[in-house]
Amino acid sequence: MNFSIVIHDTAEAFARREDPAQRLALFAPLAAYLKALSDAGVFVGGAGLEAPATATVLSQSGNAWQVQDGPFADTKEQLAGLIIIDVPDRASALEWVRRFPMLPGRKLELRANLSPPQE
Amino acid sequence: MSEAARQAVERAARDSRSRLVAFLAARSHDLAAAEDALSDAFRSALESWPRDGVPDKPEAWLLTAARRRLIDAARHAQVHAQATPELTAALDDAQVITNDREHEFPDERLKLLFVCAHPAIDAAARTPLMLQTVLGLDAARIASAFLVKPSAMGQRLSRVKTKIRDAGIAFEIPRGDELPQRLDAVLEAIYAAYGSGWDDVAGADPRRKGLAVEALELGALLVRLLPDEPEALGLSTLMLYCESRRNARRGPDGEYVPLSEQDVTLWSQPMIEQADRLLRKAERMGRLGRFQLEAAIQSVHAQRARTGNTDWESIALLYEGLVRIAPTIGALVGRAAAVTQARDPQTGWSLLQRIPPDTIANYQPYWALAAHLLELMHRPDEARVARERAIGLCEDPAMRTFLMSLPQHHHR
Numbered sequence: 001m002n003f004s005i006v007i008h009d010t011a012e013a014f015a016r017r018e019d020p021a022q023r024l025a026l027f028a029p030l031a032a033y034l035k036a037l038s039d040a041g042v043f044v045g046g047a048g049l050e051a052p053a054t055a056t057v058l059s060q061s062g063n064a065w066q067v068q069d070g071p072f073a074d075t076k077e078q079l080a081g082l083i084i085i086d087v088p089d090r091a092s093a094l095e096w097v098r099r100f101p102m103l104p105g106r107k108l109e110l111r112a113n114l115s116p117p118q119e
Numbered sequence: 120m121s122e123a124a125r126q127a128v129e130r131a132a133r134d135s136r137s138r139l140v141a142f143l144a145a146r147s148h149d150l151a152a153a154e155d156a157l158s159d160a161f162r163s164a165l166e167s168w169p170r171d172g173v174p175d176k177p178e179a180w181l182l183t184a185a186r187r188r189l190i191d192a193a194r195h196a197q198v199h200a201q202a203t204p205e206l207t208a209a210l211d212d213a214q215v216i217t218n219d220r221e222h223e224f225p226d227e228r229l230k231l232l233f234v235c236a237h238p239a240i241d242a243a244a245r246t247p248l249m250l251q252t253v254l255g256l257d258a259a260r261i262a263s264a265f266l267v268k269p270s271a272m273g274q275r276l277s278r279v280k281t282k283i284r285d286a287g288i289a290f291e292i293p294r295g296d297e298l299p300q301r302l303d304a305v306l307e308a309i310y311a312a313y314g315s316g317w318d319d320v321a322g323a324d325p326r327r328k329g330l331a332v333e334a335l336e337l338g339a340l341l342v343r344l345l346p347d348e349p350e351a352l353g354l355s356t357l358m359l360y361c362e363s364r365r366n367a368r369r370g371p372d373g374e375y376v377p378l379s380e381q382d383v384t385l386w387s388q389p390m391i392e393q394a395d396r397l398l399r400k401a402e403r404m405g406r407l408g409r410f411q412l413e414a415a416i417q418s419v420h421a422q423r424a425r426t427g428n429t430d431w432e433s434i435a436l437l438y439e440g441l442v443r444i445a446p447t448i449g450a451l452v453g454r455a456a457a458v459t460q461a462r463d464p465q466t467g468w469s470l471l472q473r474i475p476p477d478t479i480a481n482y483q484p485y486w487a488l489a490a491h492l493l494e495l496m497h498r499p500d501e502a503r504v505a506r507e508r509a510i511g512l513c514e515d516p517a518m519r520t521f522l523m524s525l526p527q528h529h530h531r
Contacts, residue, residue: 028510028523029511029513029519029523031507032507032511033511034511035507035508035511036481036508036511037511039480039508039511040480040481091267094266094267095481097266098266099512099513099514101513101516101519102516
């Protein structure tokens with residue numbers, strides 16, 4: 001069963017990534033976490049995302065595209081990345097959430113991935 | 120007057136709630152209905168005590184009110200209509216006891232604990248059920264401690280209570296051969312509350328106190344209810360030793376401090392002395408068990424506060440006994456660590472290697488110890504891989520920072 005761990009970070013956390021001195025300290029525990037996921041055979045995929053200000057936000061009105069600068073929504077925490085894991089159930093997914101390297105203000109959202117409609 | 124009455128209700132809720140729930144549920148065999156009836160009774164008390172004065176026996180008043188509500192509720196529910204006469208009869212002794220001004224009503228909480236940890240109940244639901252029914256914790260608090268959605272925890276608890284009622288799980292104290300096994304389940308459920316899911320209690324973050332206080336309370340209650348049971352004492356003792364070190368587990372900036380580096384003057388001597396006393400009492404009963412052994416291991420660690428060193432030979436020996444009766448993954452890893460200290464890393468490593476690989480894949484303390492032993496054996500590349508695995512499996516941020524800051528030896 002696939003679950004997504006959706007990561008939301010504050011502007012401060014995004015700013016820390018730009019600081020070369022802090023960059024490594026931020027990524028080392030994540031790299032170890034991802035390694036543990038793949039060693040356990042539960043890692044499906046995922047990505048970290050660049051800062052929300054770099055986003056292009058697109059929508060359609062009638063047939064015309066509307067293009068705006070990011071971020072998409074004006075909230076305190078912004079989407080920072082996503083990890084997909086394959087585990088037997090929600091309780092096992094939560095065991096992995098427990099191990100996620102956290103930051104001040106970071107929020108994780110655990111959701112089951114949508115299965116395609118069955119015939 | 121009304122303030123005094125409100126305080127009387129609160130006091131009754133704090134001191135007697137679990138006894139009242141246990142007493143009513145043992146007779147109605149319906150835990151949810153007993154809890155609902157009692158909540159109603161407390162609500163009525165909040166209305167009438169300030170008006171009419173606090174009754175002489177507040178518990179008896181609450182019992183009578185709850186009993187009336189239980190019987191009314193049973194009459195209204197068509198499904199259980201046939202059960203009403205039985206229920207009424209069963210609750211009649213409540214009335215007798217209520218009218219008896221000499222005696223307290225009996226404490227049925229031991230039966231309630233055994234129901235909470237009944238084999239028919241999913242092991243993951245036992246601790247939450249105990250915390251809710253025996254200690255009166257609300258579902259949201261329990262949910263956070265177990266990292267479960269509050270709505271899901273609420274549903275899980277009510278499903279379990281329905282099962283207890285519909286399966287007719289008896290409120291009784293198991294007898295004979297059944298007792299040791301059933302008691303183990305009760306002890307496990309209480310211990311799970313102490314760890315709140317942590318594998319390594321000794322390394323747990325003191326700020327995330329979790330449910331340690333509640334677990335100690337449950338442990339002490341079990342000792343009061345089963346005074347002749349050495350394993351109940353063993354569990355309480357084990358938790359006390361772990362608790363005595365709480366203030367030493369973190370440095371001034373919240374950093375992780377391993378047991379071997381802890382400032383022993385920060386250990387709570389009164390708690391250690393109390394634990395020592397309880398452990399001696401358990402030992403005199405002459406029936407050794409898993410929790411007594413785990414407590415004995417912690418008692419050897421505690422002696423460092425007096426002697427200044429750790430008797431690793433004794434600890435290794437106690438682990439040897441522990442893995443014989445309870446070869447949990449934690450005990451197997453603990454033994455390897457103790458043998459490393461008492462002998463050498465090679466011997467510890469050979470014990471570690473004998474642990475079945477499928478059990479340690481996601482067990483963080485295994486990888487942390489493996490990294491340490493590989494480092495001691497001058498195998499830096501393997502040590503690095505194990506250490507990264509230990510970091511990736513960390514639940515405790517302070518432990519993660521500690522592991523990441525350890526000096527590493529690189530091949531050149």
